[in-house]
Amino acid sequence: xxxxxxxxxxxxMRVATMxxxxxxxxxxxxxxxxxxxxxxxRVAVLGYCFGxxxxxxxxxxxxxxxxxCYYGGRxxxxxxxxxxxAVMMHFxxxxxxxxxxxxDTIQRFHPDLPxxxxxxxxxxxxxxxxxxxxxxxxxxxxxxxxFLHTHLSAR
Numbered sequence: 001x002x003x004x005x006x007x008x009x010x011x012x013m014r015v016a017t018m019x020x021x022x023x024x025x026x027x028x029x030x031x032x033x034x035x036x037x038x039x040x041x042r043v044a045v046l047g048y049c050f051g052x053x054x055x056x057x058x059x060x061x062x063x064x065x066x067x068x069c070y071y072g073g074r075x076x077x078x079x080x081x082x083x084x085x086a087v088m089m090h091f092x093x094x095x096x097x098x099x100x101x102x103x104d105t106i107q108r109f110h111p112d113l114p115x116x117x118x119x120x121x122x123x124x125x126x127x128x129x130x131x132x133x134x135x136x137x138x139x140x141x142x143x144x145x146x147f148l149h150t151h152l153s154a155r
Contacts, residue, residue: 004129016050021074025061028054032064041065042152046144048125049073052089059083066151068144071095071122076102079109087113088147090140092120092131116143 002008016024028045035043045067047055052072059067060081069075069089076098091103107115118124118140121131125140 004123004126012050021054021057024050024054025057028058029062032058032062044068044148044152046070046148047072049123053078056083056087056089057081059085059087066148068147070125070140071098073098073102073122076105079106083110083113086147086151088144089113089115090125090144091115091117092122092124092133092136093117094120094131095122097122114143114147116140 002012032043032045042065045055045058045062045064047053047068048070049072052069053074054072055067055069056072056075056078058064060078060083064085066086067083067088069087071091072089075089089106091098093100093103103115103117107113116139118133118136120133120136123129123131124133125137126132127134127137
């Protein structure tokens with residue numbers, strides 16, 4: 001498991017780049033398929049950082065029921081893609097990796113999408129990081145649970 005120090009972050013970025021988005025998305029697709037076979041037709045994707053970007057792609061390129069993206073830094077590069085499923089996003093407004101201009105771009109492409117900004121930095125939901133913000137993490141978690149309950153509950 002990689003940590004939060006600069007060497008681990010660099011290694012994580014190296015591995016993600018080496019793996020590539022297409023291969024990573026194939027793994028997400030397999031997980032969605034397995035989830036459906038185990039739990040039924042309603043499956044959500046939830047991801048943090050690189051996983052947040054993959055959660056975004058799952059709604060634009062795959063077929064989960066819903067997705068939640070926490071601080072997906074590469075989403076802005078693909079903000080013009082149109083989600084085919086329900087998606088919610090969480091970002092910190094003090095995120096050094098994802099400046100507000102990038103978040104504004106996502107909002108311009110998707111003004112009706114539930115996108116929440118918190119008084120926090122990158123990784124605000126992880127209690128192992130210096131940017132951990134318990135209040136922001138708690139609020140984001142409540143919003144995420146409500147969103148997933150709405151979209152995954154039997155109708």
